[in-house]
Amino acid sequence: MVVLSNPTLEEMFLVKVMKTSGPFSNVPVIDLTSATAAADVVSACVEFGFFKVVNHGVPNALVSRLETEAMKFFSLADCEKEKAAGVANPFGYGNKRIGSNGDVGWLEYLLLEVTSKPKSFNFLSEPWATSFCPCLREYVSATRKLAVQLLELMAEGLGMKQRNALSKFVMDSRSDSMLRLNHYPPFPMRQGFNQSINGFGEHTDPQIISVLRSNNCDGLQIALKDGNWVLVPPDQSSFFINVGDSLQVLTNGRFRSVRHRVETNGARSRFSMIYFGGPPLSERLAPLPQLLREGEQSRYRDFTWAEYKSSAFKSKLGENRLGHFEKQQ
Numbered sequence: 001m002v003v004l005s006n007p008t009l010e011e012m013f014l015v016k017v018m019k020t021s022g023p024f025s026n027v028p029v030i031d032l033t034s035a036t037a038a039a040d041v042v043s044a045c046v047e048f049g050f051f052k053v054v055n056h057g058v059p060n061a062l063v064s065r066l067e068t069e070a071m072k073f074f075s076l077a078d079c080e081k082e083k084a085a086g087v088a089n090p091f092g093y094g095n096k097r098i099g100s101n102g103d104v105g106w107l108e109y110l111l112l113e114v115t116s117k118p119k120s121f122n123f124l125s126e127p128w129a130t131s132f133c134p135c136l137r138e139y140v141s142a143t144r145k146l147a148v149q150l151l152e153l154m155a156e157g158l159g160m161k162q163r164n165a166l167s168k169f170v171m172d173s174r175s176d177s178m179l180r181l182n183h184y185p186p187f188p189m190r191q192g193f194n195q196s197i198n199g200f201g202e203h204t205d206p207q208i209i210s211v212l213r214s215n216n217c218d219g220l221q222i223a224l225k226d227g228n229w230v231l232v233p234p235d236q237s238s239f240f241i242n243v244g245d246s247l248q249v250l251t252n253g254r255f256r257s258v259r260h261r262v263e264t265n266g267a268r269s270r271f272s273m274i275y276f277g278g279p280p281l282s283e284r285l286a287p288l289p290q291l292l293r294e295g296e297q298s299r300y301r302d303f304t305w306a307e308y309k310s311s312a313f314k315s316k317l318g319e320n321r322l323g324h325f326e327k328q329q
């Protein structure tokens with residue numbers, strides 16, 4: 001006799017009916033060595049708030065080294081991961097619980113605060129972490145450099161006189177940046193249960209720019225302007241870039257902060273690493289005056305990044321956090 005097992009409550013909680021319109025075959029590709037890169041970046045940010053970068057200059061060997069180190073970390077027992085990194089609050093090791101508002105996803109992660117101090121990440125002081133910490137530092141410096149290059153191209157493409165008008169926020173030694181390593185383990189598919197699983201629910205990134213790299217496992221989806229969700233074909237040798245809420249504000253809504261989510265099919269293990277470049281906490285978030293056309297009003301109330309970040313972190317996935325700061329037209 002075959003006994004069909006029912007999904008557990010936990011499994012049912014993770015199942016979401018997520019409609020998509022199929023693969024996104026036109027992901028804008030920015031070649032950093034191309035003469036049209038500045039204009040291409042701007043049109044991708046206006047249209048999608050999302051693009052892929054090739055010829056990015058981040059060594060593949062560094063990316064693979066960090067992936068290996070991170071997978072070594074994720075293969076430890078939960079108690080060891082918690083002991084090494086602390087239980088996420090919001091920084092540290094987290095498992096299935098995302099943020100502090102009851103959101104869940106089929107993933108485990110390591111969320112790290114990026115500081116300018118050379119000893120950052122040293123709290124991972126276990127003997128097995130000796131090669132992990134320097135690798136994290138090297139990776140952050142390479143992806144931050146890429147973020148700076150892209151923000152400079154954006155400023156150029158927007159016709160700004162100061163090349164560093166946008167990049168200065170993430171170059172500031174007080175920049176509130178983060179690094180996140182996500183591991184979406186295979187899902188134990190059982191008979192009678194073959195749904196897609198919610199890996200990381202719908203959200204926008206609150207920061208300025210996010211530099212994302214994943215292994216060759218699909219799962220990332222983005223929302224287009226018309227509200228349709230599309231699947232982003234994976235590409236482990238490129239970086240995917242998200243415009244964050246803060247960049248949407250700085251450009252007075254010209255650039256779109258992209259809604260995205262991760263759905264895992266459970267069969268393979270997805271691994272992603274993301275550098276989030278944010279402004280210093282004391283920075284006032286308002287459209288850059290150089291970008292306002294004559295007579296154009298700010299679409300947003302004036303607020304600080306600290307204020308926005310705390311409201312963004314208090315909210316649940318799927319909520320439009322920026323809406324709170326939008327002026328009624």
Ligand SMILES: C=C1C[C@]23C[C@@]1(O)CC[C@H]2[C@@]12CC[C@H](O)[C@@](C)(C(=O)O1)[C@H]2[C@@H]3C(=O)O
Pocket residue numbers: 090098099100101103111178180203204205206207276312313314315316317
């Ligand atoms: C549920 C949440 C997790 C998050 C904070 C939030 O309340 C809403 C935004 C989430 C997000 C998405 C981008 C980054 O991964 C993150 C670190 C961030 O800055 O905002 C996460 C937050 C988190 O995981 O704590």
Ligand SMILES: O=C(O)CCC(=O)C(=O)O
Pocket residue numbers: 180182200205212214220260261262271272274
């Ligand atoms: O894992 C991914 O590809 C994206 C995850 C994500 O959006 C996040 O960590 O904020």
